[in-house]
Amino acid sequence: MLRIIFLLSLLFALSNASVQDFCVANLKRAETPAGYPCIRPIHVKVKDFVFSLGTPGNTTNIISAAVTPGFSAQFPGLNGLGLSTARLDLAPKGVIPMHTHPGASEVLFVLDGYITAGFVSSANSVYVQTLKPGQVMVFPQGLLHFQINAGKSAAAAFVTFSSASPGLQILDFALFANSLPTELVSATTFLDPALVKKLKGVLGGTG
Template sequence: MLRTIFLLSLLFALSNASVQDFCVANLKRAETPAGYPCIRPIHVKATDFVFSGLGTPGNTTNIINAAVTPAFAAQFPGLNGLGLSTARLDLAPKGVIPMHTHPGASEVLFVLTGSITAGFVSSANAVYVQTLKPGQVMVFPQGLLHFQINAGKSSASAVVTFNSANPGLQILDFALFANSLPAELVVGTTFLDATTVKKLKGVLGGTG
C-alpha cells in the first residue's frame, strides 16, 4: 500500500513538473553560444512565433546577383533554443550562391520557382550535382562545401532550412580574398598566380 501511494505521489509530481516549452529570444541582450536569453513568458506574444520576411524577394543587385533573407533567432525570436532556422534564397539570372560551408548544420534546399543547379563536394572530393525544379529538395551534409546557381533565364527562388539555430557560414571566395591574408600566402596555398590573387582581392575588398 505504501509503495502504491509513493508511486502515485511520484507520478503526480512528475506530471506537474515545470517544462520550458520555448525560449523566445530577448534581443536586447547579447547572444551567447547557447543562444539568446529568454524573455519572460508573461511577455511572449503569438507574433513572436511568426515571421513574414520570407514572402518578400531579396535584393539581387549585387556582385553575385543573389540574395539571402535569413530567418534566424535575431530575425525570428520564436526560433531561439529550438535547434533550427530557415532562410530564403533569391537568384537573378546568372545568380550564384558561391561555394560555402555551414560548420554547425546540415541544410535542406526546397526550390520554389525557377531552376537551380546545386551541389556539394564530399570530404573524399566526390562531387554531387543536380539541377532542381520547383518542388524538388536537396540536402547538403554538415560542414561540406556546396553551392547554388540559377540554371535558367528567369529568376529563381528557394527556401533553405538548417538543423541548428546557428548554422554558421564561411564563403570560400571571401575566406580567401576578402581579408588581410598576404597575397603571397594565398598564392602559395592555392597555386594561383599573383596577378589573379591581387585582382580577386581588389574585387572582393581584401588587402595584403
C-alpha cells in the same frame, strides 16, 4: 496502494513541471553561445512563432543573389530549438559561391525557377543536381556547397538549418577578401599572383 498512487502522481507532476516547451528570445538582452535569454512565458505571443519569408531579397550585388535570414534575432520563437531558416533569391545568372556551414546541415526547398546545386564530399566526390520547383536537396554539415540559378528568370528557395547558429564561410571571401599576402595565397592555391591580386581587388582584400 494509496501510497504508490500518491508517489506516481507526485512523480508525474514533477516531470511535467520540469518541461520547458520553448524559450522565446529576449532580444533586449545579449545573445550567448546558448542563444538568447528567454522572455517570461506570460509575455509570449503567437506572433513570436510566426515569421514571413515572402518578400524577395535585393539581388543587386556582385553575386546577383540575396539571403534573407530567419534566425532567432528575426524569428524569436526559434530560440533554443536548434533550428534556423532563410530565404534564398537568385536573379538570372545569380550564384551563391562555394561555402560551408560549420555548425549545421542544410535543407534547400526550391520555390520558383531552376537551381543547380551541389556539394563536394571530404573524399572530393561531387554531387550536383538541377532542381525544379518542389524539389529538395540536403547539404551535409561542414561540406562545401553552392547554388546557381540555372534558368533565365529569377529563382527562389527556402533553406532550413539543423542549428540556430549554422555559421558561414564563403570560400572566395576566405581566400581573397582578407589581408593574407598575395604570395601566400598564390602558393597555397597554385593561382597566378596576378590573378590573386585581381580577385583581391574585386572582393576588397589587401596584401
